[in-house]
Amino acid sequence: MKEISFEQEPEPVAGTARNTELGIVTYTFVFLFLIMIGYLVYLNAWKAKELNSSAYNTKDIANMDKYIRGSILSADGSVLAQTDVTEDGEEVRVYPFANKFAHVIGYSTNGQSGLEAACNKELLSSHVPSLSRLQEEDEDAKLPGDSVVVTLNANLQSVAYDALGSYNGAVVALEPDTGKILVMVSKPDFDPNTIGEMWESLVTDNTSSVLLNRATQGLYPPGSTFKILTTLAYLRQKPGEFRNFQFNCTSQLSVDDVTINCYNNTAHGQEDLKGAFSHSCNTAFAQIGMDLDNDDFHSLCEEFLFNRALPTSMQHSTSRFSLSGDASYGDQMTTAIGQADTLMTPLHMAMIAATVANDGIMMKPYCVDRVQTYDGDPVSATKPSRYKRLMTEEEARILQEYMRETVVSGTATELSWYNFTAAGKTGSAEYTSDGVAGTHSWFVGFSDVDDPDLVVAVIAENGGTGSQTAVPIASQIFQAYYSIYGN
């Protein structure tokens, strides 16, 4: 053991130099402390919202003791969900529209889904000023939580729900220039009022996936509706040639060992691009598919949010698209007509049509219009926000023209019978499920052509051709829209 006795001599220390190293140490650690503060600020300013609405976050359970869950109201003033308090203080969540809004509004017993989950924090907090709280309530009474007003229109939703009838599938309707979702129907459905009793059978039933919101999470082959993007790719890659495009449809096109048929083996004869689009000519688009550069086509689709998350906080599936640079002619042909491996959600489909309708700008879709206190004072409101310009006005105008032609003389002529000018694209997506082949009926379109008010996307599972099933459903929604809002 060595003793250091001070008498040995204090170390000679030279004025300023001796504290330099301590200065460095101090600054280093002060820097670390400041980083911590910076990160804490970052957490609060940028991450808090995401964390608060995380599906794992159970913090709100504590608020259930303090607040009565707020109501969810539709844009036209109907109550979509509210909590009734019985005389003995028991709280019951009531959904007056039962099955109609089942998926989009969701449920809040046995976990949460839909908007009940997304707006959980808003519904379980109150922005009634503290002072006015004092005047009216006794100490321990629960406060009514804030109400959430959604963009959904109860009338339109009911029409869409009835129109879809007994088909499984989904309907999405939104405003192209704002992104407001007016309708979101998914079938098969359930009654959120009785979800408690139904729970066991709902979760054990694997075949029909009743709880899945098909509008945002259902992945369907897009079929011919995908030709909107194939056409856009062609416009971009062959800017000089598309106007002179000519194709002689003989109802069938075989390359290598793959044969593409037009629906019902119809021969469309000599046609230009507009004609091929409006008649949904498979062989013409198969030819276009072979003419396209695969990588460019692939990057265009990714730009249109395939293989990517949609710009919305709603829970949704990611649409899929794959086309390798050296894909075979067969793959090229089937991909161009929306079969192959391409899968997409109805919401995504509606957003693409909305981009066309909105002259090339995609708006972020949203369901929550505003939050207000239980007695109607505004708390916060969602402003429409654009996602991105995805195509030029010129491109959008050409696609609008082609989609209009589909209604005027193509596969969706039923829509021309009414007092609005619709445009759209049908799709008959062939699929095989458990060895049984079928055809999903698609329609996506908008109205009016000059100043689009509404975009509708319809998918009826195993509904046959688009013209047969999906177009009449969309037609009812357009009619209802104009009877509600006027032309």
Add this chain to the structure above:
Amino acid sequence: MMNLIIQVSKYLIILLMALYTLQCFTVFRLRDEEAKSYLFMRQNMLMFFMHFVAFMVLYLELSETTILLFYGAQVLYLAAVLVLFGNLYRRGSRLLINNMCMLTCVGFIMITRLSYDQSVKQFKIAVISSVVALLIPVLIRKLRLITRMYWAYTLLGIGMLGLVAIAARVTYGAKLSFDIGGISFQPSEFVKIIFVFAIAGLLTHARDFRRIVIATALAAVHVLILVISRDLGSALIFFVTYLVMLFVATRNPFYVLAGVLSGSLAAVGAYFLFSHVRVRVEAWRDPFKDYQGDGYQIGQSLFAISAGSWFGTGLCQGSPGAIPWAAQDMMFSAICEELGSIFGICLILVCMSCFIMFVNIAMQLTNRYYRLVAVGLGTTYAVQTFLTVGGGIKLIPLTGVTLPLVSYGGSSMLSTLIMFAIVQGLYMLQRDEEYKAELKKQQEQPHYEPYYENGAQTPYYGNGAYNAEQEDYYEEDGYYGQNGYVGPRYEYYADDEPDFPQEPYREEYDERPPRR
């Protein structure tokens, strides 16, 4: 009515804390002794006011009469600490004492909110720890030898850690503490202090490379044992502390560079070698990947912080209890939830202020050994704060160490108070030494009577003009005015008797000493 009180008190607590924090830093701008003294008094008042508001809310919420008694006991305790420490370390750092009390006070509030039983336990430990801490400066002075036995310290430290490692091995990493008479005792908390003394001793005269190699090897043994016993937080604290001390002792940045490099390599190695390291890193990268398992604690911590947002939910309005080990490892997140992130930022700044004071004291120590000890203790404090706060907010992987003085934990409380006391004690010891050295010089050279040149009002000592107005004379080499300490002063108080023959008190000592 209650809602209003709770809402108002929420903002009031933040305001009081913010004012207190602000004064932790504005104090450095003050030169006037009296102004400083007032500032420290104001800080104490702010603390007691905040304590009062918080306990009023707790009483309203929990409506237990015992809370009032408990509150009274805490006020007495805090007041006693302020008075006793303030008097014992008369020329020590008041700011450090104030911060010590503030952190303890915040801890009391939050632990009481989380668990009344735990807070009573914590309070008892705080009282006992404070008594022990009060004795430290006296002990250091009387038994100077104990500050020099670094070989014994090294052996003791490694021995204690080794025992823990074996115990941890037996219980698969769950056991980092021993129960002695019903009191859980976590040796690594104390080995930290011993380690600093040992390394300081080894490095003080580290002129030759051999000495440095020995010190490094011993430090490495400490760190390795800790990694093996899965106490990653402590391992990091020891490692960084060693690096900082090595740097201060040798002033050689290459050692630090080499240390950081080998440390990083070792960390990467540990990541692949030990699954418990991997688990921590994975949970940090994405807490929600294994949310039900390893990510749960950090996930809950983040939810708590985001639920609290800037102003917090208010005391008893959130659910910080949902965070596993809230009172120990996750104290900071619990505080952020209920008292708000602004309060949290203030808390970080108060901790930073503590660290600055540690180094500040080190700067005033001329004895290399004492300097190293002060810097080493300061570093353990800073690193530990960084690990627990940074871990809780997901800045770095979670390592599960306590927030000194604030978190629940007896060993942590005691060791931190001892640490604070040692630093202040060293400071007093230094003054003894200086006094002695001064006496020696005084005896060797005669005292010059001041004479006045050219009829000037200020005395001239023959070596440059002495300017009475040049108040910050001694600060040119990086000193901060330390609570009125603007250079060596040689005054003695009857109660701290030096252990060497005392020179009769001379009036001149109160004056500025001659410049040499």
